[in-house]
Amino acid sequence: TGCFAMSLTVFLAVMGAALMHAVWNALVKGGPDKLMNMTAIVLGHIPIVLILFPFVDVPARESWPYLIGSIGLHIGYQLFLILAYRLGDLSQVYPIARGSSPLIVAAVSVLVLGVTLQVSEWLAIVVIGMGILSMCIVRQADGMRNRNAALAAIVTGCFISSYSLVDGTGARLAGSALDYYAYQTIGDVVIFGLIATAMRPRILVDVAKRGKRIFFVGGTASFVAYATVMWAFTQAPIPLVVALRETGIVFALFIGVFFMGEKLNLVKVSSTMMTLGGAIILRLSKSL
Secondary structure, three states, rough: OOOOOOOOOHHOOOOHHHHHHHHEEEEHHHOOOOOHHEEEHOOOHHHHHHHHHHHOOOOOOOHHHHHHHHHHHHHHHHHHHHHHHHOHHOOOOHHHHHHHHHHHHHHHHHOOOOOOOHHHHHHHHHHEEEEEEEEHHHHHHHHOOOOHHHHOOOHHHHHHHHHHHHHHHHHHHHOOOOHHHHHHHHHHHHHHHHHHHHHOOOOOHHHHOHOOOOOOOOHHHHHHHHHHHHHHHHOOOOOHHHHHHHHHOHHHHHHHHHHHOOOOOOHHHHHHHHHHHHHHHHHOOOOO
């Protein structure tokens, strides 16, 4: 696994996925009804899956345990993300959740899965992670002593790193990343839909009345973003894909400032530049 190279195509695809990920997270955070927003996005995967389903096969049997585990981890991620966005804002929650993930994935990949990374690749992962995490340290020092939001975001980051590792392995064993993701999505939609309905029996009515834009825009962005990442997992080392994907915080920063009225300060800018610097190091690394 450590010998996979990251081509320019994979690099640009993952950057595009990071932008789409920031967009759908902003849609979840943007309205007062976080549960409805997340439900609309999860259910918004259905139209694409229905279009793709005639063209996908059942994933290889070896990938099924990973597929089942992935569904559970994604459900946990979605529920904790709703909680985190209820407690904190986009520029607090997103950095903590996304920033912790590449560091956890890299550590587990090396210590447990036997992946080998070059010094420059480690440097890139650490720089990206530190750049993102420095933002949330500033938020708290700035009067945002929101421990519950930070804790929910850290738990969300654990789910992100867990499903990244599970899906990275599962997609390779499945024979096709798209086959794997199509079936994973079906399980996620059904189970999350049942949980959301149990939490609020009228949730589907709410989505139909007030969530159409998020259903189509957010659902499409979410599906395409992670399908792209799933494909990238089969083309390059999982820790590198995860680290590069976290540059979505750069896009989230601009969305927060220009579309959600959040304040831009020097530390946020410097943290963003650090994150971009890590992405550049990652791209210029000898294995790329």
